[in-house]
Each structure stands twice: as structure tokens, then as C-alpha cells.
Amino acid sequence: MTEKIRVRYAPSPTGHLHIGNARTAIFNWIFARHNNGTFIIRIEDTDTARNVEGGEESQLDNLKWLGIDWDESPDKPNDQYGPYRQSERNAQGIYQKYIDELLEKGLAYKSYKSSEQLASEREAQMAAKQAPHYVYEYEGLSNEEREAKYAEFEAQGLKPVIRFRVPEEQIFEWNDIVKGPMKIAAKEVGGDWVIQKADGMPTYNFAVVVDDHLMEISHVLRGDDHVSNTPKQMMIYEALGWTIPTFGHMTLIINGETGKKLSKRDENVLQFVEQYRELGYLPQAMFNFIGLLGWSPKGEDEIFTAQEFIEMFDETRLSKSPAKFDQKKLQWINNQWMRRSLETVMPQLAEQLVQAGLLREGDYQGNSAFYNKMFEIAGVEGISYTKEIVELVRYPFFELHDLSEDDKALVEEPQNDQLIADFRNQLGSLADFSAGNIMDVIRGLQTEDIKGRALWNPLRLATTRETQGPNLPEILALMGKDWTLRNIDSL
């Protein structure tokens, strides 16, 4: 490709970073980096009512967390293309200029119909089994007559919207990066559509075109739900005589339970990057997982760094069918990443325990080697995300709880009482309190009658009050003799 690759991620600041948006961002970023192109972030805040305080900041923050960087954005403006917020662009009259141009060319017009009027027209069409479509109100009128109508409405104090005159007979075709040849007739877009709202803001479909053109966007990679917007946008490009970028529509991510597009209303599914971040998922794992949603590499490997994704990327391998969001797989990928980054994971595990009130603040820092060893023995390798350590620490490292009725009865059986006493004595006389030696003691206590669970459960209960847990000798060795004996004595 000789043309300059420029792609963008254009979020609305309406909330946190959604998984679906994160994927759009990730693929645009990978695409840009793979092709040595430019990755741009543009804020689409034309719906002033939906903008959320801090939304933009949160989006960028989570993107950064995922490891994505950008070349141009509101905070990193390039004067040739900025500003990067549509509200600011509108304030500068950027959209107005082209709206005026379309108005002058007679390709757009002022419309004063009320929303009630529009609703009733739509209703009547549906009742007549017609597809809802906008009805042009100035049919057959000359320019002068139309201007006269405008004046009439203005005199009534009405505020107009600007509608684009759709070339009904035209058919729009494009070669979609992921879907291949596409074709949609202009008459399917539902009639003349609004390009400027009554509040003076441009609508999404219009602003995107103006900005993408002015910012010299070469490729538009976006969600499948924008397919039907494409012909609308193409007619603007043509009306203004601009070059149309290459489009690519990635499939949607689906909610496994409902089978529908993952929606912000599906509260049963964690779908904001933020939520996974809080649970202790690693950014590399999130990136890895999302990068495999709707795209597959050539080989059989599944664990990749962002850099590897960039190197391997091939847009022809983007999937055409929608993918369900599989949290189990995410957990597995995160587990894989945790193993690769134990140094950073260990302190995070401690942090989670502190937050859960299971570990005193400061204890970890003073004894990180001790706790790291403990996490290791406890099976860090088996957990999916750091917060899970809180649920998995059924082993009372820090505080002993009371025995259940059954456990108590078990420990008090004469035979077991004797066993525990022997165990305590032999441990007490151990010079080297190593896991190996402790294992030898336990083996030594084994008899024809007392073995397996009958042997281990009483010993586990005596030392830890649990019948389940990590390798007992190793844990006791780590706790040390004093701690271990204290636990037995307090039985």
C-alpha cells in the first residue's frame, strides 16, 4: 500500500470502556501499528444529553491500561487535523461550512416537521404495511417557493433541522474488508435524513464523514451495527466530492446467554474493561483475549503479546460470524498470563487479601518472601484472576476458626487424639523443620489402620483446622515450628 494509513477509534464519552468498543479500538490500533500507520482518537460528543462526566477520561485511561497508545487525540493534537472533540469542531463551524455548501447546492434542505408529525407519518406508513420513510415536504416547489415556506415556519418560531436529500435511485457498493462486496440501495435508508439537529449539532452520520475526510482517515474499521450507516455516509462523501475510505465491519460480540448483541443492559455479564481490571485481570490477558475474539492467527498458539498480534495481523483472517463472550476462556488466558508475570502478580494477591481484611497492611511488605512462598504453595497456578485468591484462601493462614461439629468429633476420637499427640511430640523434637522431615514424620505415623484420609485429616485439622488445602508439609515448614505447635496446642 502506498497510501498513508490513518485509522481512528471514535468513542462517545457516555461511560466506561465497553468490551465491544475495546475490541474496535484494539483492532484499529493493531491495524495501524501493523501497517506503520497513524492511530487517532476522536471524541464523538455531539449528543450533549448523553455525555457523561469523566467518560472521556475513563475511556482513555482504560485504553492506556490495555497497552494501547495513540498518535493523535484531544490531549495530543496535531494542528493540521484538530481539534479532536466534535463539540469543539462544531464550535469552530467546521460542520456548518459543509452544511451550507450542501444547502447551496440544493442537496440539503431545512425541515420544520415536529416530532409528533413525524411519528404519525411513520405510524400511518406502518399501518399501510409500508417501510417507514421520510416524506419530502417540498415536492414540486421551486426554490423561491421553498424559501417562502422557510420564512413562514420561521415566523411561527419553529427551529429547523437540516435534512440531506437522498438520491433515491442510487445504489451504494463497497468492498468491505471483512464482509467482501456489499451493496445497499439508497432507497433503503429511510428517506431524507437529518444531518444537523435543531440544536445546531451535526448528527453522527454527517459528522463522521466530515471528520474522517478532514482527518484523512484511510480505513474505517468498526462494528457490524454500522453497516446500514455506510450508504448514508457514502452519499455525503459523493455529494461533497470526497474520496471514500475503505470500510471494514467487524462482527458483534454476543452475550452467550441471550444470543444477542452484548448490551450495556445485560447486567449479568461483566462487560466493561474496568470490571475485569478491578477483579485483578491482567491487561495483557484482556488484550490477548479480545484480540482473539473474531480473529484467529494461523498457527495453534493462543497466548500472544500485543507486539505479536501486530506482527501477525492479517485483516483477511477477521471472522465473519459473531462470537460469544466466553468468560471461562478469558479466565484461562488470564491464568496463563499470571504464570508469566508472577513477580507482578504476587504483590497484587497480597493487595487483594489486604482489601478483604485477611492480611494486615504492612505484613506483606515486611515478609514478601514468606507470603510469596505461601501463595506459591497455595497454588497461584490454579487461580484465574487475583481477586479469586480471597475465595480460595480457605486455608487459614492468618486466623484459626472453630471446628465444625463433625470435625471436632473426629479430632476427639481417642485414636486420633493419640495420633495428634504423637505428631506434636515428633514435630517438637525436629531439629530441622523442613517439609521433607515433616513428611517423614507423617509417614512414620502411618499404620495398617491409619492411613490415607484417616491419617491426614486429623493432622490437617490439628494444624490448620481444614481438611483441604495445599501440600501440608510444605505449608507447615513455611509456618515454622512455633506457629505449627501453637496451632496444635490451641486445639
Add this chain to the structure above:
RNA sequence: GGCCCCAUGGUCAAGCGGUUAAGACGUCGCGUUCUCAGCGCGGAAUCGAGGGUUCGACUCCCUCUGGGGCUACCA
């Protein structure tokens, strides 16, 4: 309703006219002289249906069925 898209195991998927139809997650079984986890080994499980085209279809075409998206002064 209209327009558009999609269709391989429970899930993600490879496959691009001739294959024993990869691999991964999950699941099940066995082993690792206690448990859980981990690890190792092994198993079960897929081409939605019907027509074509072809010597030969998971692969190409058509129809059906199923699923999804869009149909705003939201983006």
C-alpha cells in the same frame, strides 16, 4: 414488516473440491502412595435441512430453516 449479514462440537475456531474434519476453552475418565489446585495421559462431542454443479462436496450455486444487525433531531 423491509433491507443487510451470518451458519463446523457446549464455546472460540482451522479448513478454502479429494483430510482419519486441526487446535484451544470447557467437560468426562485415569494417574500423580490425603484433599483442593496444578501437572501428565486418555475419552466423548461438530460440518442446520433440502435441492443442484461435479468423478467427488464442510468447501461452489439456489431454496428453506435458524440466529443476528439496522430501520432516531443516539452514536
